[in-house]
Amino acid sequence: MKLNTRILLVFCCISTFEITAQNPIIKHIFTADPSPIIHKDTLFLYTGHDVATEADTNYKMSDWHVFSTTDMATWKDHGAPLSPNTFSWATGDAYAAQCIERNGKFYWFVSTFHKKSEVSQGGAAIGVAVSDRPTGPFRDAIGKALIINEMTTDMKYAWDDIDPAVFIDDDGQAYLFWGNGSCKWVKLKENMTEMVGAITTFKPKNYIEGPWVYKRKDLYYLVYASAGTKPEMIEYCTAKSPDGPWTYQGIIQENVTNSFTTHPGIIDYKGKSYFFYHNGALPTGGSYRRSVCVDYMYYNPDGTIQKVIQTTKGVNKIK
Template sequence: MKKTILTSVVLCMVLVSVAQNPIIKHIFTADPSPIVYKDTLFLYTGHDTASVTATNYKMPDWHVFSTTDMVNWKDHGALLSPATFSWATGDAYAAQCIERNGKFYWFVSTFHKKDSNSNGGAAIGVAVSDRPTGPFKDAIGKALITNEMTKDKPHAWDDIDPTVFIDDDKQAYLYWGNGSCKWVKLKENMIETEGPITVTEVKNFIEGPWLYKRKGLYYLVYAGRGTKPEMIEYATSNSPTGPWNYQGIIQENVPNSFTTHPGIIDYKGKSYFFYHNGSLPTGGSYRRSVCVDYMYYNADGTIQKIIQTVEGVKPVSK
């Protein structure tokens, strides 16, 4: 009996030691956004603080984490919140940070106060810093995108989940949306739009877009399927503005959460797929946790199905 108990204890210790996912365990995190800067991977996330019985989100701020080996993560704290923006109210929804010309631009989605500039509804703002870990401040003193700028959907929360991409020709693009996928060019200063906002046709698109380029092919990865729980699907194009060729589902439903959100990055010779689920103790759809697994491509550039694991990824050299 003692031998059986000892074996069970050792087995549990082994399982815990290899159970990397979720990668952040001391708080609930969501909507991962990775970037690489000077040999370090920085991960920007939302922060879920809703109660166990809550039926809606409570997300007071955004956190930044960093790693140089993909297994040990440093929490730099809550470095931005809707309170940073004088025009904002409500929760800290999905966001993405990107570096350009030595500055870091953190595009965020939250809600706009009812004032002379807006009747409310979801809005996208941008914060700026000289460092990936801040301090960040409101870059323009107003929202970059307001609900009044987009009229294709009747609901007030269609302007969320920004993703930003800078092409090889230095042109920057902002994609976002809930229920429809919208895009607009950004000026080089990253705080002004250039040209009209366009609604683009993307099959099964719901929310959470992630735009990037690989070997001359553009990828638009997003939460889709039109029903909950969400799955991650993607489309490809020969242009950053489409038209988009639907490629299918790459991530099935995640455990214990009806949302999921992609964040994709190449780091030290590997491709990584970040997402969130509700697998931590007391976790759920409003108490989510960020995970990471490997991402692989076929020879023709299509993405292989993401294999969700508890083990996560292996350490890489510093």
């Protein structure tokens, strides 16, 4: 990183949000694939970490970071409590992940690649780490991958089992969604480390990757990165049940600045709805050097989602 870029990043970090544009919200490192949760009065944000150089032509993602805020303006970096090295079976990069709390423990579902072994010939895989605290330390919860490439055969390539999204319904049933090229889902046991029943595969309109699943009132939402155009946009479906059928609803977010990909993370916090995503807007940023942003998200009376307006200002500080 050039000296003048370092100076700019430091200036952005110490300036108040009223003076300096808030988005991207993390300025001292490159971050991607945001995943927010609420624990007590704090919003915790889990992200990937891009470490590719300006000359690199593919992703290099070394670990996963945790940040926190109580006012949506001041962010604390809790470091990188998890990396592919945490998993003895893993190799490669730290792709999209999502953390969720259950029964006093925090389960961090991650996507990376599997070493060639007796159980797998390699390819993308999903693991799960666990901790007693939202900021770690995290450990491999089961000592093996939860999902391996051999479990899904609809896509004829090795990188389709990525981007886990976990959701716990009101009745306590947990669901895991994931997939590149097609969307896959399976029920989880209460321990969050074992599957129940068969894996279901389907393909929402324009779906490519990065699902995010949640419930609001009586409606279930499946939000995802779309392949309707290139670069990616964010589109969504709704349903009356987490196992569908899903009804396509349209585009939430148009293309982002200076990045081929984008990735949704949606949450309600202190009376507002927030839409997290990433772009390539930082100095020296790009498709392999991305940065997490946040803007407001609004619903129509019928539950459909209004298009997200991407801003450099971001969201207001909660007083």
